[in-house]
Amino acid sequence: MLAAPTVMGLASNAHADPVVAQAAPPGQPGAFFELLRERPEIVQIIWQRPGLIELMRQRPELIEAIRQRPQLIEVIRERPEVIEMIKERPETIELFRTRGDLVELIRERPQTIQVIRERPEVVDLIRERPEFVEVVRQRPEVIEIARQRPELIHLARQRPEVLLQAQK
Numbered sequence: 001m002l003a004a005p006t007v008m009g010l011a012s013n014a015h016a017d018p019v020v021a022q023a024a025p026p027g028q029p030g031a032f033f034e035l036l037r038e039r040p041e042i043v044q045i046i047w048q049r050p051g052l053i054e055l056m057r058q059r060p061e062l063i064e065a066i067r068q069r070p071q072l073i074e075v076i077r078e079r080p081e082v083i084e085m086i087k088e089r090p091e092t093i094e095l096f097r098t099r100g101d102l103v104e105l106i107r108e109r110p111q112t113i114q115v116i117r118e119r120p121e122v123v124d125l126i127r128e129r130p131e132f133v134e135v136v137r138q139r140p141e142v143i144e145i146a147r148q149r150p151e152l153i154h155l156a157r158q159r160p161e162v163l164l165q166a167q168k
Helices: 007-012 030-038 041-048 051-058 063-069 072-076 079-086 094-099 100-108 110-116 122-130 131-138 141-148 150-158 161-165
Strands: none
Touching: 030 041, 030 063, 030 094, 041 051, 041 072, 041 141, 051 063, 051 079, 063 094, 072 079, 072 100, 072 141, 079 094, 079 110, 094 122, 100 110, 100 131, 110 122, 110 141, 122 131, 131 141, 141 150, 150 161
């Protein structure tokens, strides 16, 4: 296994490292390298989470999401399954970019990752009913109800209280 270079040294000269440089999206590497200058610890995370390189190349909007929500990269470090979730549900990038509460929900309630992966309609519910994130933060059992009873997700899009009233 290759040893990761020092973070500060690599961040200041990130384009010289072939592994890190390949993460730069074709046609717009400037934003990527600017992110590394702003947050040199990301280089270490790239080395720890190889799937992140390809994801950044495929989804350059993730770079902007990380710039706007710095805690997102910490969630990726703590929960590598977030990389797979974003690959499967790329629409979550925009939600992460605009919704800091979703990033915090993932951190506080990591089971949310699996529910989003299993139930794409949860992403629609989060987009349409921003209060859903706060409900799950306050009542964690709601996300499990959503996973077990997907028919309630559709109802909750019109009436969010349905998930609060439901039992497992």
